[in-house]
Amino acid sequence: MKIESLNAWLPNQKPGSPLVIAGPCSAESEEQMLRTAHALKEISEVSVFRAGIWKPRTRPNNFEGLGEIALPWLMEVKKQTGLKVTTEVATAKHVELCLKAGVDILWIGARTTANPFSVQEIADALKGVDIPVMIKNPINADLQLWIGALERLNLAGITKLMAIHRGFSVGEKLEFRNDPLWKIPMELKVKFPDLPLLCDPSHITGKRELIQQVCQKAMDLDYNGLIIETHPDPDKAWSDASQQVTPSTLASIISSLAIKKESSQDKSYTNQLNELRDQIDRLDNELLHTLKLRNDVVEKIAKAKIEQNVTALQKGRFDQLMKQRMDAGEKLGLGQDFVKEIFDSIHEQSVQTQTNLFEKNKK
Numbered sequence: 109m110k111i112e113s114l115n116a117w118l119p120n121q122k123p124g125s126p127l128v129i130a131g132p133c134s135a136e137s138e139e140q141m142l143r144t145a146h147a148l149k150e151i152s153e154v155s156v157f158r159a160g161i162w163k164p165r166t167r168p169n170n171f172e173g174l175g176e177i178a179l180p181w182l183m184e185v186k187k188q189t190g191l192k193v194t195t196e197v198a199t200a201k202h203v204e205l206c207l208k209a210g211v212d213i214l215w216i217g218a219r220t221t222a223n224p225f226s227v228q229e230i231a232d233a234l235k236g237v238d239i240p241v242m243i244k245n246p247i248n249a250d251l252q253l254w255i256g257a258l259e260r261l262n263l264a265g266i267t268k269l270m271a272i273h274r275g276f277s278v279g280e281k282l283e284f285r286n287d288p289l290w291k292i293p294m295e296l297k298v299k300f301p302d303l304p305l306l307c308d309p310s311h312i313t314g315k316r317e318l319i320q321q322v323c324q325k326a327m328d329l330d331y332n333g334l335i336i337e338t339h340p341d342p343d344k345a346w347s348d349a350s351q352q353v354t355p356s357t358l359a360s361i362i363s364s365l366a367i368k369k370e371s372s373q374d375k376s377y378t379n380q381l382n383e384l385r386d387q388i389d390r391l392d393n394e395l396l397h398t399l400k401l402r403n404d405v406v407e408k409i410a411k412a413k414i415e416q417n418v419t420a421l422q423k424g425r426f427d428q429l430m431k432q433r434m435d436a437g438e439k440l441g442l443g444q445d446f447v448k449e450i451f452d453s454i455h456e457q458s459v460q461t462q463t464n465l466f467e468k469n470k471k
């Protein structure tokens with residue numbers, strides 16, 4: 109993918125400080141938007157104003173956004189405050205209306221990203237247009253679908269692309285509204301290092317009290333920016349009331365953040381890091397060696413099972429083993445989920461090794 113860096117098209121963005129996009133979940137009135145925008149303008153880090161005009165809702169008969177009539181209000185925000193403005197588009201018609209009005213940045217929502225037909229329709233409507241587009245992760249935990257949407261826009265000639273991490277629907281009751289599954293955006297960042305990545309803590313948490321901690325985590329993971337729902341009177345918001353913050357809360361969240369740099373040239377730091385990374389390299393090699401030894405034993409077990417015509421999977425043994433490993437891990441201060449994930453993966457591979465040998469032995 110050919111992606112332009114943030115600074116190439118947002119020249120006022122201070123290098124090293126996060127891009128902050130803020131504004132209400134939904135446009136409710138011109139007065140509400142201007143009031144929010146004027147308060148946001150006073151926060152120097154905020155450079156883009158957001159407001160939803162077309163709202164995809166899970167169930168019918170909920171507030172679905174005011175639609176087209178709110179577009180001139182967005183433009184009035186831009187005129188009065190100088191902030192760039194952005195809204196969500198889900199159809200070619202939305203794109204056409206936004207382009208006609210002069211909206212600066214578009215975003216594609218999580219439900220739309222999940223549907224390649226819709227993404228392609230938007231990409232086609234943007235052919236030959238030079239406008240930044242932000243793409244939220246699909247609601248389901250599918251990195252390829254997210255990449256696919258970015259590629260569709262990129263193939264249509266959009267090079268000012270950004271990804272927004274808003275968490276994933278996993279259908280379980282969680283502390284957060286959407287499961288962040290941090291490893292998915294991290295994989296995206298490693299795969300496309302030039303692609304700016306923003307965090308949407310409002311949709312991840314669903315609760316305003318948890319927003320600060322998620323913002324800090326995003327900064328610790330080297331995200332390029334934040335998109336945070338902000339409302340002058342959050343409890344009275346027409347949508348997503350519990351996750352919106354006031355402009356003054358937003359200001360204190362932003363000023364509380366410890367912004368880290370990507371690297372440091374400090375001599376004693378680099379020396380220390382090199383030594384510690386040597387240790388990691390050695391330990392990882394030992395881990396690999398141990399895994400190879402374990403695999404040799406698994407192969408011996410497979411041969412014994414072939415003789416006796418016994419199944420590869422032994423649920424009782426695995427349950428017992430997992431319990432013991434998790435207890436032992438906990439005593440060592442390792443997280444239970446971490447230990448479980450590792451042994452699940454080792455076990456899956458082990459069973460696979462055995463069934464491959466069973467198969468080979470048949471021939």
Ligand SMILES: C=C(O[C@@H]1C=C(C(=O)O)C=C[C@H]1O)C(=O)O
Nearest residue numbers: 409420421422423425426455458
């Ligand atoms: C290796 C075995 O086969 C499978 C793999 C296991 C493992 O890798 O530890 C454990 C139980 C079995 O499901 C075994 O039966 O011991």
